[in-house]
Amino acid sequence: MNKLTWIIGAGAVAALLWLLPEPAPVEDNSFTIGPINVFDGEKVLRAHYVSVEEGVIVRVESQPPKAVQRVYPTKPDQWIIPGLIDSHVHTWGDARERALDFGVTTVIDLFGHPSELRRARQQRNSVQLQQEADMWGAGRLVTAPDGHGTQFGFSPHPLADDDSAESAVSERLAEGSDFIKIVYTAEDVDYPHRPSISYQQLQRVIQAAHDQQVLAVVHVADHLSAEHAVTAGADGLVHGFFDQPISEQLIDKMEQLQVFIVPTNIIYEHLVHGEFNKQVLLPACGDCFNQQKLNNLSRGGANMASTSFYNNLKTNTRLLDESELDVLVGSDAPNPGTEHGISLIAELMWLEAQAVNWQVAIHSATALAAERWRIKGRGRIAVGQRADMVLIGPSPAQGMHLLLDPQAVWKNGYQVR
Amino acid sequence: MSQWIVEAQMDMRALLRSPSFYIPAFAFPVVFYFFFGIMVDFSNGHSDYLLISYACFGIMGPPFFHLAVSIASERTHGWLTLKLLSPMQFNSFIFAKLVNSAAFSAVILLLLYIESAWLAGVRLWFWQWGLLTLIFTLGTLPFAALGMLIGALVADRAAAGVVNLIYLPMALLSGLWFPLFLMPDWVQWIAYGLPSYHLVQLGYAVIGKGDEVSWYWHIIYLCLFSISMMAVLRSLSGRFSGASHE
Numbered sequence: 001m002n003k004l005t006w007i008i009g010a011g012a013v014a015a016l017l018w019l020l021p022e023p024a025p026v027e028d029n030s031f032t033i034g035p036i037n038v039f040d041g042e043k044v045l046r047a048h049y050v051s052v053e054e055g056v057i058v059r060v061e062s063q064p065p066k067a068v069q070r071v072y073p074t075k076p077d078q079w080i081i082p083g084l085i086d087s088h089v090h091t092w093g094d095a096r097e098r099a100l101d102f103g104v105t106t107v108i109d110l111f112g113h114p115s116e117l118r119r120a121r122q123q124r125n126s127v128q129l130q131q132e133a134d135m136w137g138a139g140r141l142v143t144a145p146d147g148h149g150t151q152f153g154f155s156p157h158p159l160a161d162d163d164s165a166e167s168a169v170s171e172r173l174a175e176g177s178d179f180i181k182i183v184y185t186a187e188d189v190d191y192p193h194r195p196s197i198s199y200q201q202l203q204r205v206i207q208a209a210h211d212q213q214v215l216a217v218v219h220v221a222d223h224l225s226a227e228h229a230v231t232a233g234a235d236g237l238v239h240g241f242f243d244q245p246i247s248e249q250l251i252d253k254m255e256q257l258q259v260f261i262v263p264t265n266i267i268y269e270h271l272v273h274g275e276f277n278k279q280v281l282l283p284a285c286g287d288c289f290n291q292q293k294l295n296n297l298s299r300g301g302a303n304m305a306s307t308s309f310y311n312n313l314k315t316n317t318r319l320l321d322e323s324e325l326d327v328l329v330g331s332d333a334p335n336p337g338t339e340h341g342i343s344l345i346a347e348l349m350w351l352e353a354q355a356v357n358w359q360v361a362i363h364s365a366t367a368l369a370a371e372r373w374r375i376k377g378r379g380r381i382a383v384g385q386r387a388d389m390v391l392i393g394p395s396p397a398q399g400m401h402l403l404l405d406p407q408a409v410w411k412n413g414y415q416v417r
Numbered sequence: 418m419s420q421w422i423v424e425a426q427m428d429m430r431a432l433l434r435s436p437s438f439y440i441p442a443f444a445f446p447v448v449f450y451f452f453f454g455i456m457v458d459f460s461n462g463h464s465d466y467l468l469i470s471y472a473c474f475g476i477m478g479p480p481f482f483h484l485a486v487s488i489a490s491e492r493t494h495g496w497l498t499l500k501l502l503s504p505m506q507f508n509s510f511i512f513a514k515l516v517n518s519a520a521f522s523a524v525i526l527l528l529l530y531i532e533s534a535w536l537a538g539v540r541l542w543f544w545q546w547g548l549l550t551l552i553f554t555l556g557t558l559p560f561a562a563l564g565m566l567i568g569a570l571v572a573d574r575a576a577a578g579v580v581n582l583i584y585l586p587m588a589l590l591s592g593l594w595f596p597l598f599l600m601p602d603w604v605q606w607i608a609y610g611l612p613s614y615h616l617v618q619l620g621y622a623v624i625g626k627g628d629e630v631s632w633y634w635h636i637i638y639l640c641l642f643s644i645s646m647m648a649v650l651r652s653l654s655g656r657f658s659g660a661s662h663e
Contacts, residue, residue, distance in 0.1 A: 003422065013550070016527055017546045020531075020543070021540050094463050115598050
């Protein structure tokens with residue numbers, strides 16, 4: 001062990017580090033794409049040019065830009081749409097990375113550990129290269145002792161009494177929550193459920209959230225609870241329901257109070273029917289997804305199999321589409337029968353199967369979602385917006401299944417897929 | 418200076434003659450990473466994060482065991498007293514152990530890097546590989562300081578057991594084996610007080626997955642921890658110079 005040995009050792013370490021593999025290089029985040037058909041989140045723009053500077057869209061015009069910039073080559077039948085927003089997920093592990101595979105560039109986490117919230121906030125303020133979807137999140141739930149959510153183990157700090165409503169909200173906001181998610185089940189519902197906070201507590205928590213200028217959204221799973229949540233002042237319902245068709249009165253009231261809904265149809269379909277993944281999604285997917293995960297999607301399901309529940313689910317999709325309500329698209333991944341990314345496309349395919357227009361469906365998963373979750377700079381292809389975009393071909397009018405195999409995905413202007 | 422190098426060389430020679438020291442030190446992190454970072458589906462797509470976790474776990478071992486066990490042994494058997502009576506500088510004795518612990522830790526890092534790149538497809542930029550190596554090599558210092566403290570306080574036969582009693586729970590409570598969010602809140606509060614938590618957060622920051630605390634706070638904590646350990650050791654300096662304490 002002389003000096004030379006030490007020097008050789010240090011040199012060998014440096015050489016080995018040099019030989020270790022590096023990520024594939026990516027282009028920078030300034031470019032122009034066009035002429036290309038654009039669905040900007042609200043309307044179709046034929047043969048436009050979209051210019052991106054350092055991750056932000058700076059120009060959307062029908063004429064090519066005069067300045068010389070890197071041009072992304074396109075074909076006549078290609079389309080770009082805004083990066084998709086999944087309005088109901090629970091993220092951990094590589095969830096946000098997997099979401100990107102299917103063009104989901106933003107996720108709304110409706111119950112997760114608060115440790116992720118601050119990192120997500122820093123990340124979404126940056127236009128650096130990232131291999132994950134952006135996240136806005138609710139952090140811990142507001143729920144009853146032993147209520148829904150407490151079974152997952154990471155201490156949701158249940159709401160013990162009426163007086164703790166304000167502190168529950170403040171505590172969550174201090175932890176970095178972007179909005180407050182409350183779990184509520186009305187006392188008189190037909191099927192048994194875990195303990196719930198009372199209607200008075202629901203009102204107080206919603207009021208406390210509004211006092212702090214944040215959205216209060218409610219987890220419900222039945223019509224009566226939905227009525228209560230809307231009456232109590234909720235900004236949104238983060239599940240639909242299948243116990244009965246949605247009543248005209250509830251629709252009217254939600255329209256009047258501008259309450260949005262995230263029906264999470266796919267997870268309910270898995271629960272009451274369990275065939276959509278097997279019969280529609282997987283055949284369309286082919287080898288678009290990790291085979292083991294695909295098997296998870298097709299396994300099990302129909303734990304509450306019922307023709308009437310299934311019919312109610314389809315009826316509610318139709319009634320919501322016919323209404324003036326803001327209906328957002330959310331997968332509730334990774335609950336049984338769902339996976340991150342792909343299940344948002346499944347949700348869009350479900351809407352398509354129920355005859356919802358493709359522009360309405362994609363609007364719900366882009367511009368409308370950004371607007372209702374109060375997210376700035378996402379959900380549209382317009383000047384000043386973050387360059388989160390998905391390239392598909394041919395036209396999305398051909399079917400939502402095209403989103404299962406996006407030809408390119410840009411996050412912060414970087415082509416990440 | 419040559420005395421310091423000779424001491425380091427002698428110490429390294431002694432270590433290389435002790436496969437019972439270096440084989441477990443190399444094998445544990447490599448095998449654990451293979452199971453939890455590569456084979457287990459939960460980690461799918463998270464291999465870079467777990468590489469950092471197990472790298473931190475791996476580099477804690479050599480300074481802990483080498484400093485604690487060898488100091489306890491040499492102190493208990495009177496070798497340390499003999500050395501202190503000789504013209505040898507005491508600092509060269511410590512320096513040798515620090516350098517060799519860091520060298521063993523660097524080997525563990527390289528083994529983990531190769532494993533993660535080859536079997537788990539981890540891809541990092543050259544500056545990230547380099548910075549991780551620098552952080553985790555220098556990051557052996559707080560554990561070496563703690564190891565020295567253990568070595569100064571316990572008998573040689575007890576040293577390995579005491580190290581295990583500290584090393585393994587420290588790794589667990591810092592979230593090196595399982596994510597902290599899967600554990601109760603009180604565990605997270607404990608984690609904030611552990612050097613391994615702060616060191617691994619520095620590693621996570623290199624791959625863009627650190628916590629919300631700025632990196633320099635973690636460095637400040639690690640420096641303060643090491644300095645306080647050294648201060649305690651200084652007050653116990655009499656224990657290095659005799660077997661009579663046992």
